[in-house]
Amino acid sequence: MARRPVRLLVPALLVLVWLAVGGGLGPFAGKLTEVSTNDQAAFLPQSAESTRVLDVQERFREGETQPLIVVWTADGAAVTPGQTAAATRALAALRGTTGVAGTPSPAIASQDGRALQGIVQLGPDVEGSLGEALERIGAAVKVDGLRAQLAGPAATRVDLSDAFAGIDGLLLGVALLAVLIILLAVYRSVLLPLVIILGAVFALGLACAVVYFLADHGVVRVDGQVQGILFILVIGAATDYALLLTARFREELATGGDRFAAGRVALRRSFEPIVASAATVALALLALLLSSLTNNRALGPVGAIGIVCAALSALTFLPAVLVLLGRAALWPAKPRPADAEGHGIWRRVAGLVDRHPRRLWIATILPLVGLALFAPQLNARGVPLDETFVNDAPSVAAQATLGEHFPGGSGQPAVIVAPAARAAAVTETARRVQGVSGAAPASRSGRPGDTPKVVDGLVLVEATLTDAPDGDAAQDTVKRLRAALAAEKGVLVGGYSAQRYDTTETAKKDTYRIVPVVLGIILLILVVLLRSLTAPVLLVVTVALNFLATLGVSTLVFTHVFGFTGSDASVPLYGFVFLVALGVDYNIFLMSRVREETARHGAREGILRGLVTTGGVITSAGVVLAATFAALVVIPLAFLVQTAFIVAFGVLLDTLVVRSLLVPALVRNLGPRAWWPGRLGRAGAGGTDHAERRFSPSPS
Structure with a gap:
């Protein structure tokens, strides 16, 4: 008895350390917005032609600016000359006001005479108060009898900021509530779900503090999307790792061991699969550093930091609390043996796998292959502006109004950098390109036809496109423009x-x-981890098939249910990294236990025992992760809604079909060959003649 206080010292110190981490670093989860940027131009590939054009544009603008398009419409009537003059005066009056760079353009009437448009360039001094600047400008450009709307990149940025406004509170609250409800249903205990959630929150606080420091020093870039994914990833991963360790802790308590022995065995048995799982996801995310897109590169280290913090919390804070609480952590539920936990549905599933493995994997794999055939049909050329925001956004409505009365590309023309000596020839060539409604060099006054502005021997030719600038047709026009101007030296589009x-x-x-x-x-x-070649190849192939099947389902759902005409270009890559890495996670949890049981009972008993003992906990972990990713839908952006669906559906498909049926059936069919060329690959390793033993998962 005298040793008990000493044995409690280490877990008590670990809990105190994590309480200090949570109290001191927790607020950083709400401070990440301070170092985030939602300027999509900041994430363009540095080597891209459009990025080099941006660099040239900075010299013309004499400072960083972003355009705001003002569009006026008269309800069912033509705009009068007096209204046009009033709109021009309102624009001119903005010169010199806070946030406005240079001289706004005059109001230009549409060909149908029922609308006006003008462009206001906003300077860098509005950064951080862009929303207030737009409210002020919106009030200043009001004209009697006309409705004024704000479109363009500046307006879109404000709507993006509004969309991410709830990321610190709403997203985190919805994710934690979903996890809490699932954990209460799974464990039917009071303290354990709260302990697991507390560990996840502590991990998130630590991860956010590290990311904040790196972003503040310019090491990584963070935007709202990366921030939202970090929150979900940490909460989901920390909960998954906690479920695995807690399941082993309950098993050990059920065998009659005391809390110290149970904690020690649970940590030892869970350490390798949790570390392997975390390493898989973290390294897969770090592979995004190979991307040429800055936001993809940002997600790599940010996500890896989150995964490491989640694993650290699950391997230190959680076992310490479980040792301190003992059986009280499970109250009012009681620990039950592994065979009791899987006595119902998972014993029946294992029996099905045992009796008909070949039929089962064939019957499972064929539908997955059929769904995978739809994957290439996913249009990943980007989401149009009117689909970017799931809910109505003012900038989207304004852009739609602009498109009704002006050429689709009005206000956001293609910008061609050309030598001043070749300006006329480049302009004429651009005008002849299919999809271009007009082209003219940018002038010093901002008025069409005035003297072109020349900087360092270069001019900017603005080509207004016929189609909306955010659609596939506009991208095709850009390709034609570049092809038509390829022979012109020093020309960029x-x-x-x-x-x-x-x-x-x-x-x-x-x-x-x-x-x-x-x-x-x-x-x-x-x-x-598995000390074999066959099983790892098998697992990689199955999770890749799961991803392709999920992408096929997503193609159908996005088009016919959600009504999306396309997906963001990075959605398939994000879906692949998350689904393949996280899908392997659950197979790691399964196969590490199968390997453990195979070493003691042989190949046949090993897969069946492993399936029964891990079925409940892995399925619970999959449901938790799917629910946390589904919480991303509270941010009304198509990118996150699509990513949330792909990961949530794919995780459920993986845990309920691939990991529960396909993988066990394949491993059961292969027998000892699944562990080739390792020691377990030799028939008879770990037991007697298992082929003749009847499956009966009893405690070892």
């Missing part, structure tokens, strides 16, 4: 549509570059 085109093309190249690296990383970790 940029602008909003070109940025979207360059981002899409870069994302495709990133996918081809990163996918093999991620698969190689996962395969290597599985080989080291």
